[in-house]
Amino acid sequence: MEAYLLIDFGSTYTKVTAIDLEGEVVLGTAQASTTIETDVRVGLDEALRLLQVASGLSLGDYAGKYACSSAAGGLKMVSIGLVPSLTLEAARRAALGAGAKVIGSYGYELSSAQAAEIEAMTCDIVMLAGGTNGGNKDVIRHNADKLAQTGIACPILVCGNTAVQDEIARKLEASGKKVYLADNVLPEVDQVRVESAQSVIREIFVKHITKAKGLEYAAKFIGRDIIPTPKASLNAASLIAEGSKHEPGMGSILVLEIGGATINVHSVEEVKPVTPQTIVRGLPENKVKRTVEGDLGIRWNANTICELVGAETIMDNLRKVAPDIDVDSVDPATFTSFLARNTSHKPETPAEWAFDIALAYSAADVAVRRHAGTARKETVAIGEVDVQRGKNLLDVRNVIGIGGIFRYGQHPERILPAAAYDLKNPESLRPVHPNFYLDTTYVLYAVGLLSQDHPDQALRIAKKYLRPVDVATALPVSGGYANRGSSLGEMEHGGCGGLMAH
Incomplete structure (x- = not known):
């Protein structure tokens, strides 16, 4: 038997599953209330105790561990773009495909009131897009100025017109912001390119958000990165549909x-x-x-x-x-x-x-x-x-x-x-x-x-x-x-x- 432990730190419940990878069977499942606001270990330990009763396995019996999380609201993002139906929509798709929950979307030039509204949100990442490559530069510059004037503490991901990305990054960093750059999510009007932005979102999740949400212990416990729960679901959906190297999928x-x-x-x-x-x-x-x-x-x-x-x-x-x-x-x-x-x-x-x-x-x-x-x-x-x-x-x-x-x-x-x-x-x-x-x-x-x-x-x-x-x-x-x-x-x-x- 080759047992693996799978953990999902949900907003309400911490769910645990034991799987025998060699026999390809589920050995047991259990859940307990997620205790992210106090100590995530309390809920995890209770779930593991119940799983041991259900499966008969102790922690030493597992060959590997994996975890995902949507605790504390999951990965919450604000998207800012130019035209709502174009760059803003492309930014939203990048965020959602990376497992994020978009809690705010803003198009065109930000007002001071909107910038203050974003500052008041408890978001994990602000995604700043706008303009195709070689297209409009003024709106993303304006929005960067507005963000620079706020006290936003979370990372800002710039993924708009590449002609001004470096300029914008310098301006935001000068105001004390943590800035990440990715390829433009809308390089041309009829092209959506989200892979680079999604990769950077996952990097930010691992570097910053796991620790901010009290999951640092959990990451050490499993010995690998935690991923957003929606990303795990997307991975599963893609695998089931498309299949793997040696196993056919089920279709769309x-x-x-x-x-x-x-x-x-x-x-x-x-x-x-x-x-x-x-x-x-x-x-x-x-x-x-x-x-x-x-x-x-x-x-x-x-x-x-x-x-x-x-x-x-x-x-x-x-x-x-x-x-x-x-x-x-x-x-x-x-x-x-x-x-x-x-x-x-x-x-x-x-x-x-x-x-x-x-x-x-x-x-x-x-x-x-x-x-x-x-x-x-x-x-x-x-x-x-x-x-x-x-x-x-x-x-x-x-x-x-x-x-x-x-x-x-x-x-x-x-x-x-x-x-x-x-x-x-x-x-x-x-x-x-x-x-x-x-x-x-x-x-x-x-x-x-x-x-x-x-x-x-x-x-x-x-x-x-x-x-x-x-x-x-x-x-x-x-x-x-x-x-x-x-x-x-x-x-x-x-x-x-x-x-x-x-």
Whole structure:
């Protein structure tokens, strides 16, 4: 046996998993409350104690250890760019792809009030972009001046017009700022280059943020760098989709990660138009994409979800996922307010369990709609044309649900159809006929961590422990999604073959 210890320092819980790499099996899992505000070792020690009971392994039995973290809010970044739809969006993509949570985005010239607002934020990195190479220099210079006048203490990553990067770095360093440089995230109007910026973000995370968040001991304990938890999830998604040197992947993938504070959506799919004749507009998409919805967490943002989708929609979804529940006894506004005030609440009655699933379904529908692209007809000089904006996910083969509700919720598989194509919203380019899976053992983060050095074994473990579900039989009534029997052609011609009928 060759045992490995995988740790995820989450915002709420520290999760630990023991894996036999040689046998490619999970030996045990456990979790305890994260104690980042006092001493991270307290929560870790309790989780390890519970893991020893579950697996029978002591610390001396592990051949290696890996860890990721989203504790203390994870890796929080502010992005500053020029045009919101261009350089600012490119900067956001770089941040999200590196596992960060973007807590503020600013376009054009910063005002003094906006600079003060950024200073007041508890962010870990400020990303300063703006201008293509050889393009606008004035805005990024102006914004650097504004930042230099603040008391911002976190590192500033400059990844804009390369013609002025050195000048800007000198100005910021003269004001006492710690500055890092990376390649321009938007070197030309139609090119997005995020790899350099993401590499520097990871460097900053290791050098500065691990220590700042009280994880220095944890890094010494595992003997290697800690990575952001979303980055581990992205690593896992890429591995599962694309495969490793000796193990084939499962094909394109969408990962729906539902938490109490945010919903993360990851996709790995080739970039392509819906049809060869479709006109694609906007910034080029990336094969590997991540979006974070900070207003859709099913605890902290329960009120926001209710306001966003409407109480009537939540009730419709409640009837969909739990037709046997007496819906007249449920008031969405009252219960979402309760959840927002009691973020650690766990459902206690069948009605509460059902409402939790309906709330997650409602939030997931919005999150995936924001992540996916759209296709619609637009009128131009020559007549009507099909115009696509964003990423085409119609052909995505696999959808995976991860997060606490997928592990502990009752009938969590009923959430998954929210990620799929819906005839009620036909412009949204969501998966048409995916296979559905649940991560009921929190294996995905462990797979992402192991993939750094052991991709073949990590992939086989993922295939073994991701639980396939048949949502067509799990959902009592119509979910409005396209199952594996349907085709895009049927949808285009208004047919309903293969779709669940009311």
